[in-house]
Amino acid sequence: MSIHYRLTALASLLAAALLAGCAGAATPATPSTATPSPSRLSAPVLSPGMAHMMAALPDADVPPATVTEGNQPLPFRMEDGVKVFEITAQPVIWTFTEGVQQVAWSYNGMVPGPLIHVTEGDRVRFVVKNDLPEDTTIHWHGIEVPNAMDGVPDVTQPPIAPGETFVYEFEAKPAGTYWYHSHVDPDIQIGAGLHGAFIIDPATPEADPPDIDKVLVLNEWRFANGQTYGAMPMGGMDPNYFTINGKAFPDTETIHARVGDRVRLRFIAVGQFIHPMHLHGVPFQIVATDGHPVPEGAQLTKDTVSVAPGERYDVEFIATEPGTWMLHCHISHHTTNDGEEPGGLMMMVDVQP
Incomplete structure (x- = not known):
């Protein structure tokens, strides 16, 4: 048993005993050993932030991820010269390492979200659907976009409500390494998994690209x-x-x-x-x-x-x-x-x- 675990357990026992004593309890408290099922995580076993986020889900049913790796390329279709991508924000059970499965919020069912890879100057459109129980948006971190596409709730756009869809469209520029993420309660939503990489290749291909x-x-x-x-x-x-x-x-x-x-x-x-x-x-x-x-x-x-x-x-x-x-x-x-x-x-x- 690690020192961290022993200290945490000891602190929990001391806190529980103190509360029991203040309430006049006659017997010491026993820490719970209940483990939530990966397929049914209910609000009471989540942290305050995640419990709040999950409260609107019927019975807090969260499906397991159907992919095993995040950062997979995001496919697109062409419409009148525009690259059209579809992104859905949704909760999943994600496997972080063997034996460690936890609820996460994801883009397209993966953590991190899918890799967006385009070329400088491409016209891109993102159809973003919110399958979460609370509002969200997407901010395109470091990318030069029109103000209306910046993804800041109640500043550049109304937040995307549960069940709703919002369309972002802009020219991909400049070339470089960027990322995208939620800008609603970012301390919670980014930390819960709503983030992904956005790579823009230069309009003129590199003369000597890396291997x-x-x-x-x-x-x-x-x-x-x-x-x-x-x-x-x-x-x-x-x-x-x-x-x-x-x-x-x-x-x-x-x-x-x-x-x-x-x-x-x-x-x-x-x-x-x-x-x-x-x-x-x-x-x-x-x-x-x-x-x-x-x-x-x-x-x-x-x-x-x-x-x-x-x-x-x-x-x-x-x-x-x-x-x-x-x-x-x-x-x-x-x-x-x-x-x-x-x-x-x-x-x-x-x-x-």
């Missing part, structure tokens, strides 16, 4: 006794699970490369904590920040980059040495699963000769 290009969405969560806490309303508790593209190690993806490959990593921090991401074995160059290229003469060579909430860093390195190399957050707590190592924000880069 491998990976989007890595960084987030943190608090799960306790069947409860899913949002990003900030954690009741003074630290997050206890940390994810890359919706998965905690050892269920994070392994990047496969060969010696000589140039690898681009696009870090996107969607939560409320800074994550200093460190790569073993080889330094990298910071080639873009917040979607904007860094001139070659100004690029820093580092082995760790701190990605703050909302920030994006594109880094590149040449795989020079064969072997399995670790990529991880250098805040040690962030590489744990509920206090147990290894876990969390950790993945491997497998370099073959």
Whole structure:
């Protein structure tokens, strides 16, 4: 049993005993061991924020996700020269790592939401349906959009009510690494899973594109006794699970490369904590920040980059040495699963000769 768990359990017992004594109870309280079913999570076992969000769902029935990986490409159809995408905000039961399934709010049933990948200058349209029990919107973080498309409730648009649909349309610009997320109760809704990556390729294709290009969405969560806490309303508790593209190690993806490959990593921090991401074995160059290229003469060579909430860093390195190399957050707590190592924000880069 971890120290964290023992201290938490002890605090719960002491608090329960104190309350019982104040009420004149004759016997000490016993902590509940009930575990909610993944297919039926009711409001009483959720955190205050999530309980509020789930209250409008009949019997709080939440389906399990039908996909196992987030950040999958979002398909589109063409209509009169416009790329049309469909996005549905909906609750699901998401598997974060083996044996850890929790309620999440998702776009198209995955966490993080689907990867939007377009070209600079594309005309894009997003038909957004709200299948949540409360209002929502989508904000296109860092992308230059008309004011009416900015996704700020009661400022640039009315919020999207449950069961309603809203259409966003704009020209995708400028090229770079961006993300999209809810702007209604963002401390809760982003933390519950309403976020995704948005990549805009340059109108003129890169003359020398990388051999491998990976989007890595960084987030943190608090799960306790069947409860899913949002990003900030954690009741003074630290997050206890940390994810890359919706998965905690050892269920994070392994990047496969060969010696000589140039690898681009696009870090996107969607939560409320800074994550200093460190790569073993080889330094990298910071080639873009917040979607904007860094001139070659100004690029820093580092082995760790701190990605703050909302920030994006594109880094590149040449795989020079064969072997399995670790990529991880250098805040040690962030590489744990509920206090147990290894876990969390950790993945491997497998370099073959």
